[in-house]
Amino acid sequence: MLRTVKHMEDYVISATDGNIGHVKDVYFDDETWCVRYLVVDTGTWLSSRKVLISPISIGQANWAGKQLPVSITKEQVENSPDINTQTPVSRQQEIRLLKYYGYPYYWSGYGMWGDSVYPNLMLTGYVDLVSRPNDEDPQGVRAVKAEQHQDDDMHLRSSQAVIDYRIHASDGDIGHIEDLLIDEETWAIRYLIVNTSNWWLGHQEIGLKM
Structure with a gap:
């Protein structure tokens, strides 16, 4: 099903141990036209700090209740790298954020999300055989290739900006x-x-x- 960005504004982001905050914006990749992060206002518990939450962490959404559960804790969010959401997000900042949460780099495979078309399957070792050729990368080669993209041009755009x-x-x-x-x-x-x-x-x- 399709959802509008405006409809998702103020959706509650729920960590495993409590609510993190509310969605205020999304960042999308202007090459693949795919949402890479939700911009979440944490409210009073983190002095209204805005944090980036990847769809990789999102579980089964409660669309009727306007709630998106994520597989991270409030402590993880509190200690996550501080990224200024008022300025363009660099690839180096993305690498630091994804490393912190232990997520694979979405740009390192053959699909929209690694080797898959679904973000939450990046953590399961799932291989999308439709979008990926039959050849296998030698162990560690993909990680090296991903690191080589750390100086790539910025392609993240704010939905509010466009x-x-x-x-x-x-x-x-x-x-x-x-x-x-x-x-x-x-x-x-x-x-x-x-x-x-x-x-x-x-x-x-x-x-x-x-």
Whole structure:
């Protein structure tokens, strides 16, 4: 099922030992159009510090209750690397964060999430045989390759920053981005919701497939 980013705002993020905070934004990869992190406001218990939570840690969502459970503790969140969510997140910062939680690098395999299309399967040793060729990487080669990408250009974008971007067709302006539609299983952005009311009366929103 598809969920809008705006719909997920203020969803509760629940650690194994209590609530962490509420979703305030998402960071997506502008190459794969996949959500890589939720920006979570921790509220009073961490002085409203904002932290990044990877979909890798998210379990079975309670969409009706607007709650996303994660397989980490509040102490882990409290001691996690402090990343300024008001500035672009660098690949070096990502490496530090993923190492801290013990997560594989999502860019190190053949799929959208390592060797898989599903983020929560990165921790199970699952191999997606559809997206991965039959050849096997020698032990340790993938980790070395992943480290080689530590100086890659930044491709993470804030959803809040791109909402209201203008959309231009080959023959003129269509409208502006109003929201993003996300696949709740893969966390891939499937559609842009575009407001066309400035020129197409009666058709306020359309979906552009990514």
